[in-house]
Amino acid sequence: MAVRVQSESFDPGAELERFGTGPDVGAVVTFTGVVRDDxxxxxxxxxxxxxxxxxxxxAAIEAEATARWQLTGSLIIHRYGAxxxxxxxxxxxxxxxxxxxxxxxxEFLMDYLKSRAPFWKKEIGADxxxxxxxxxxxxxxxxxx
Amino acid sequence: xxxxxxxxxxxxxIGLPKERLDTGATTVAALVEELRAxxxxxxxxxxxxxxxxxxLDQELSxxxxxxxxxxxxxxxxxxxxx
Numbered sequence: 001m002a003v004r005v006q007s008e009s010f011d012p013g014a015e016l017e018r019f020g021t022g023p024d025v026g027a028v029v030t031f032t033g034v035v036r037d038d039x040x041x042x043x044x045x046x047x048x049x050x051x052x053x054x055x056x057x058x059a060a061i062e063a064e065a066t067a068r069w070q071l072t073g074s075l076i077i078h079r080y081g082a083x084x085x086x087x088x089x090x091x092x093x094x095x096x097x098x099x100x101x102x103x104x105x106x107e108f109l110m111d112y113l114k115s116r117a118p119f120w121k122k123e124i125g126a127d128x129x130x131x132x133x134x135x136x137x138x139x140x141x142x143x144x145x
Numbered sequence: 146x147x148x149x150x151x152x153x154x155x156x157x158x159i160g161l162p163k164e165r166l167d168t169g170a171t172t173v174a175a176l177v178e179e180l181r182a183x184x185x186x187x188x189x190x191x192x193x194x195x196x197x198x199x200x201l202d203q204e205l206s207x208x209x210x211x212x213x214x215x216x217x218x219x220x221x222x223x224x225x226x227x
Contacts, residue, residue: 033227048153050219053203078226090227110227116205117226118219120153131154134223 001066001074003058005049007081012091020073020095027099028073029106031092037085041126047080047089050118054078061112065094068108068145069101076109078119108145114138147212149176151190152221155197158190173199174208176218190220198223 004010012032020028035045058076065074073095083089092109096102121132150163170176177194180187191197199206200219212218 050150050152050200050203050221053200053219056203057205114227115224118152118200118221118224119226120222121225122153131222132225134225139223 001062001071002076003055003062004075004077005051005054005058006077006079009079009088010077010091012088015075015077015091016093019075019093022072022095024097025072025095026097027102028093028095029099029102030094031106031110033089033091035083035085035087035089039125039127042085042123043126044085044124045083045089046122046124047083048120048122049078049080053118057117058113061109061116064112065105065108069094069096069105071096071101071105074105074109076113078113078117080119111138111141111145115142147176147215148217149180150217150219152219154222155190155220159186168212171212172208173201173206173210173212173218176212177208196222 016030062074062076071094075093078090092106094102094105115134115138123130123132147166147168149166151159156162168176168179170179177191181191194208198221199208201210201215202217
């Protein structure tokens with residue numbers, strides 16, 4: 001069980017190599033979020049966060065996932081600072097005996113990360129700057145849990 | 146004394162990330178009223194509470210919550226992690 005909040009990039013392959021090993025691990029699920037450029041005019045994304053609360057919120061979300069599913073491991077990495085299109089923003093990984101738990105827990109972590117972890121994204125592009133607005137669908141996604 | 150933090154466009158509208166206030170407000174809503182009355186930039190930031198979230202001592206809370214014993218209040222837009 002681990003949470004990392006960092007500005008530097010990370011290597012998902014190297015992370016995966018170290019993650020989810022052990023005799024009781026039968027399934028590992030990972031998700032990686034990447035800076036998308038829908039308009040073709042994005043020069044960078046700036047991610048702001050709330051140091052202190054971010055780590056607490058992520059640890060609480062991870063603890064909730066661990067309480068709901070029989071996980072043998074979990075990992076959340078989330079970056080902040082200036083990121084170029086195509087750069088990795090974050091990853092989650094879950095390990096369990098069977099895939100159903102690993103998939104469900106990974107989706108749960110992602111749903112809660114979206115609207116309960118104190119990060120804010122600003123897009124800086126050729127047409128100016130704008131804060132990414134939260135989507136109603138992201139908030140609604142929490143009700144399924 | 147209470148530390149008040151602002152993030153994202155709330156920080157931009159107010160023009161600072163953090164300040165220490167001496168307030169008599171007993172709830173978050175009363176603190177918001179106090180801030181709104183200070184200057185236009187605060188009134189602009191707190192124009193629509195439905196588009197804001199509040200955290201008390203780094204835990205998500207709500208505008209009706211009491212401030213007794215709270216050391217750090219943070220105001221920010223809905224979060225966009227992931």
